[in-house]
Amino acid sequence: MKVPKRIASVIINALKGGVVPRIGLPYITVGREAEIRALLRDVDIVADGGACFRFIVGKYGSGKSFLLQTIRGYVMDRNFVVADADLSPERRLHGTKGQGLATYKELIRNMSTKTRPEGGALTLILDRWISSIRTEVAQETGLSPDEPAFRASVEKKINSIIASLSEMVHGFDFARLLNAYYQAAEDGDDYKKSLVAKWFRGEYATKAEARAELGVNIIITDDDWYDYLKLFASFLKRAGYSGLMIMIDELVNIYKIPNAISRQYNYEKLLTMYNDALQGKASYIGMIMGGTPQCIEDTRRGVFSYEALRSRLEAGRFSKQNELNDMMSPVIRLTPLTKEEMLILVEKLSAIHAGLFDYEERMTQDDFLDFIRIEYSRVGAETQITPREVIRDFIELLDLVCQNPSLSPKELLQSESFTFAAPEAGDADVLFEEFEI
Numbered sequence: 001m002k003v004p005k006r007i008a009s010v011i012i013n014a015l016k017g018g019v020v021p022r023i024g025l026p027y028i029t030v031g032r033e034a035e036i037r038a039l040l041r042d043v044d045i046v047a048d049g050g051a052c053f054r055f056i057v058g059k060y061g062s063g064k065s066f067l068l069q070t071i072r073g074y075v076m077d078r079n080f081v082v083a084d085a086d087l088s089p090e091r092r093l094h095g096t097k098g099q100g101l102a103t104y105k106e107l108i109r110n111m112s113t114k115t116r117p118e119g120g121a122l123t124l125i126l127d128r129w130i131s132s133i134r135t136e137v138a139q140e141t142g143l144s145p146d147e148p149a150f151r152a153s154v155e156k157k158i159n160s161i162i163a164s165l166s167e168m169v170h171g172f173d174f175a176r177l178l179n180a181y182y183q184a185a186e187d188g189d190d191y192k193k194s195l196v197a198k199w200f201r202g203e204y205a206t207k208a209e210a211r212a213e214l215g216v217n218i219i220i221t222d223d224d225w226y227d228y229l230k231l232f233a234s235f236l237k238r239a240g241y242s243g244l245m246i247m248i249d250e251l252v253n254i255y256k257i258p259n260a261i262s263r264q265y266n267y268e269k270l271l272t273m274y275n276d277a278l279q280g281k282a283s284y285i286g287m288i289m290g291g292t293p294q295c296i297e298d299t300r301r302g303v304f305s306y307e308a309l310r311s312r313l314e315a316g317r318f319s320k321q322n323e324l325n326d327m328m329s330p331v332i333r334l335t336p337l338t339k340e341e342m343l344i345l346v347e348k349l350s351a352i353h354a355g356l357f358d359y360e361e362r363m364t365q366d367d368f369l370d371f372i373r374i375e376y377s378r379v380g381a382e383t384q385i386t387p388r389e390v391i392r393d394f395i396e397l398l399d400l401v402c403q404n405p406s407l408s409p410k411e412l413l414q415s416e417s418f419t420f421a422a423p424e425a426g427d428a429d430v431l432f433e434e435f436e437i
Contacts, residue, residue, distance in 0.1 A: 002355070003024065003027050003351075003352050003355055003356075005355070005356055007023055007024040007027070008024070008352050008353075008355055008356040009356060010022070010023055010024055011024045011027065011028060011352055012349075012352065012353055012356055012395060015028075015349070015391050015392070015395060016392060016395045016396070016399075018061070018388055018392060019065075020065040020066045020068075020069045021069075022069065022117070022118070023117070025066070025069055025070050025073055026073065027348065027352065028345065028348050028349065028352070029070055030337065030341045030342075030344050030345040030348070031337050031338070031341040032063065032067055032070070032334075034325075034327050035056075035067060035327065035332055035334070036067070036070065036071065036074070037327070038327035038328065038332065039054065039067075039071050039288070039332075040071075040074060042054065042286055043071075043074070043075050043078060043080070043245070043286060046080075046242070046243045046245070046284060046285065046286040047078070047080075047242045047243055047284075049237075049283050049284060050280070050283065050284075051276065051277040051278075051280070051281075051282040051283060051284070051285050051286065051287075052277055052286040052287070053273065053274045053277035053278060053286075053287045053288075053289075053330060054287070054288045054289070054330060054331075054332060055251075055288075055289050055290075055291065055296060055303075055313065055330060055331045055332065056068065056288060056289070056290045056291075056332050056334065057290075057291055057292070057293055057296050057331055057332065057333045057334065058290075058292070058293070058333070058334030059292060059293065059386060060292060060386065060388070061386030061387060061388030061389060062334050062336070062386050062387065062388075063334055063337070063386075063387050064249065064290040064291075064334060065249055065290065066387075067290075067334070068084070068247050068249060068288060068290055071245075071247070071288065072084060072112075072245070072247060073117075075242075075245045075286075076112060076113060076114045076117060077114060078242055079114065079240075079241055079242045080241060080242045080243055080244065080245050081111060081112070081113055081121065081125065081232075081236050081241050081243070081244050081245070082111070082112045082113075082244075082245045082247065083107040083108065083110055083111045083112070083229075083244065083245070083246055083247070084107070084110050084112075084246075084247035084248070084249070085103055085106035085107045085110060085247075085248055085249075086106075086248075086249045086250045087103065087248060087249070087250045087251060087252075087253040087254065088250065088253055089253060089256075090102050091103040091106055091253075092253065092254060092257070092266055093254065093266045093269040093270055093273075094222065094262075094265040094266045094268070094269045095222055095262070096222065098222060099222070100222040100223075100225055100269070101202055101220065101221060101222050101225055103225070103248070104202050104220060104225035104226075104228070104229070105201060105202050105203070107229070107246065107248075108122060108200065108201045108202065109201070111125070113125065113241070122197060122200060122201065123193070123197050125236070125239060125241075126178075126181055126197070127185070128239070128240075129239040129240070130158075130181075130182055130185050132239075132240055133154055133157055133158060133161075134154055136157065137150065137153045137154050137157055138150070141153055151186060154182075154186075155182070158178075158179065158182055159179070161238050162175035162178050162179065162235070162238075163175070164234075164238075165178075165231060165234060165235060165238075168227075168230065168231055168234065169224075169227045169230075169231075170218070170224060170227050170228065170231065171231060173216060173218045174228065174231045174235070176216065177196055177199055177200065177214070177216065178235070180192070180196050180214065181193055181196040181197070184196065195213050195214055196214065199214060199216070199219070199220075202219075202220040202225065202228075204219045204220075205219075206219070207219055226269065226272070226273060229244070229246060229285065230276070230282050230283075230285060232244055233282070233283065233284040233285035234283060234284060236284065237283075237284045242284075243284035243285060243286065244284060244285050244286070245285075245286045245287075245288070246285065246286065246287045246288070247287075247288045247290075248287070248288070248289050248290070249289075249290040249291075250290065250291070251289055251290065251291030251292075251295050251296070251303070252291055252292050252294075252295040254266045254267070254270075254295070254303075255291075255292075255294065255295035255298065255301050255302050255303075263301065263305070264306060267303060267305070267306035267309055268306070270289075270303065270306075270309065271306065271308050271309055273287055274309070274312065274330070278330075291303070293333070296313070296331065312330065313329075313330055313331050315329065315331070336385070336386070337387055339372055339376055342372055342375075342387065342390055343368055343369065343372050345387070345391070346368055346371060346372065346390075346391075346394050347368055349391070349394060349395065349398070350363050350368070350394075350398060353395070353398045353399075353402070357402050359402055362401055362408070362409060363398075363401065363409045364409075367409040367410060367413065370410070370413050371393075371394060371397065371413060372390075374413065375389075375390050375393065397409070397412060397413075400412060
């Protein structure tokens with residue numbers, strides 16, 4: 001497995017720091033096939049003009065963010081635009097001091113496409129849209145861009161595309177701003193283009209400021225930012241993309257809001273988004289939210305404290321009684337990765353680490369098995385241990401092995417910090433049997 005050093009460095013450094021790398025995930029993706037299949041079925045529905053809404057629920061370090069980033073890569077390959085954000089005390093779904101708008105700003109700032117995966121793709125999308133229309137008009141009419149009739153034809157086509165947006169909430173002003181961006185692009189007015197992009201990013205604080213600079217009497221606010229995401233989704237489809245995927249992590253920050261009324265307003269916004277997706281009120285938009293079991297299921301402060309959401313999201317009696325995970329329900333609960341899956345993951349990380357730091361792999365199959373056995377020998381590890389803990393321990397082990405050539409992996413595994421228990425049989429076949437491989 002040849003991994004470019006730039007990507008390998010991001011993978012190793014991010015995982016060692018306990019965060020999910022933004023690139024290189026296909027090299028280390030293990031397990032979660034059922035979850036990925038379920039989410040990609042949703043993606044197909046969105047591409048056909050529908051909408052979807054899912055919660056990804058798991059403990060800290062269980063792989064929620066990893067799954068979100070994995071899906072992010074998949075959908076960008078399918079020509080979707082992806083906007084992702086983490087909630088925080090300053091970023092919520094609703095707020096009276098700009099917290100909801102702050103979430104919108106973060107989503108637009110992180111708007112990504114396959115050709116701009118790192119984010120900041122808003123102006124690229126708008127410029128590409130205008131360029132594609134100009135190309136279509138030139139092919140359909142045979143006119144040269146220098147001819148006066150060419151611009152009139154382009155304007156006519158743009159107006160026909162954005163006219164349908166006018167029927168949506170705030171659609172008239174949204175379409176008007178799209179037209180203003182086109183006019184500025186045709187006139188070579190980069191300053192005007194930057195002002196329109198500023199409006200789309202939600203950076204105007206007052207209507208007076210927007211009126212003075214753009215001549216519009218509306219701005220994006222805490223109350224209506226979600227309406228503009230739906231407008232963006234419809235526009236993106238018309239601009240040649242498959243749709244818009246919204247990914248919001250760290251729902252626990254709503255659970256942490258001390259004021260009960262503020263929490264309820266946030267859950268009310270969540271309910272609106274959920275209902276829109278499932279009732280067919282939104283098109284070409286998918287929403288995936290990540291949170292911990294407590295922030296979802298706590299009936300005092302969590303999502304389930306809002307009865308309208310609890311009644312919609314709570315697992316049914318058949319799933320509960322048979323302890324089955326329903327991948328078609330709105331809530332996908334992440335189960336721990338198996339020992340076998342973790343074994344495959346550490347093997348991949350060992351190869352990536354050796355390639356990054358240019359040394360011959362020194363850990364054997366027996367060493368990998370011993371490491372996994374030790375990690376899972378902790379009290380309660382079968383249900384409590386998370387991939388993040390195992391990965392951080394393993395990368396630390398690899399670092400030490402790399403920096404101390406005279407020290408064998410087995411010596412480290414036998415150190416006091418690891419309490420190594422040697423198996424009775426050293427035969428690899430016996431070790432594999434234990435892991436049911």
